[in-house]
Amino acid sequence: MIVVEKPCGLLTIATATERSKTLYAALFDYVKHKRPPEKIFIVHRLDRDASGLLVFAKTESAKHHLQQQFKNHSAARKYVALVEGRLRRDEETIRSFLAENTAHRVYSVEDSRKGKLAVTHVRVLKRSSQATLIEVQLESGRKHQIRVHLAEQGYPILGDRSYGSRRNPLRRLALHASSLSFSHPRTGQRLQFESPCPSLFLSQV
Numbered sequence: 001m002i003v004v005e006k007p008c009g010l011l012t013i014a015t016a017t018e019r020s021k022t023l024y025a026a027l028f029d030y031v032k033h034k035r036p037p038e039k040i041f042i043v044h045r046l047d048r049d050a051s052g053l054l055v056f057a058k059t060e061s062a063k064h065h066l067q068q069q070f071k072n073h074s075a076a077r078k079y080v081a082l083v084e085g086r087l088r089r090d091e092e093t094i095r096s097f098l099a100e101n102t103a104h105r106v107y108s109v110e111d112s113r114k115g116k117l118a119v120t121h122v123r124v125l126k127r128s129s130q131a132t133l134i135e136v137q138l139e140s141g142r143k144h145q146i147r148v149h150l151a152e153q154g155y156p157i158l159g160d161r162s163y164g165s166r167r168n169p170l171r172r173l174a175l176h177a178s179s180l181s182f183s184h185p186r187t188g189q190r191l192q193f194e195s196p197c198p199s200l201f202l203s204q205v
Helices: 023-032 060-071 145-152
Strands: 002-006 051-057 076-084 091-100 106-109 116-127 131-138 175-183 190-194
Touching: 002 023, 023 051, 051 060, 060 175, 076 145, 091 145, 106 145, 116 145, 131 145
Parallel strands: 051 175
Antiparallel strands: 002 051, 076 131, 076 175, 091 106, 091 116, 116 131, 175 190
């Protein structure tokens, strides 16, 4: 496996409109020139405009092993985000069922049969008059989960125009995958990786 720190603005994998400028393509080019050549497999993703830690597998068995850890929540992920406004509570947990419409916009629904359960734990790190720096831990890994949950609480992530942000002082989505923990697929050893909060985030609080 290989753990990397994805920069903001880079796709994890190809889309219909962009196939070459992706993190997967860069890693594939890297491992294919090794002796002997290696392969690369997607385990999970980050939004294009987010940054931070991702793990990729080099074998199909490692891919399945790691994905199972994400599915059963034995793998742990933490993020830092900068949101509009001042969160009132120092800690809270957001639960809802998330669905996606034909325009690929994700939203919460009351009917559990129409969505998938998403659980997001939020802890305040620092506040200013206009923004709050938070740490986010996921129990589930639904598409746009953090972005939707925070926006629906009235605190969209800075730079997230898709979910209601009115400010973009950093000229990027203020979301960073800061911590990643999982068990090694072969040895079972618990591994922990950390990526510091971007200094740009700290400059706003």
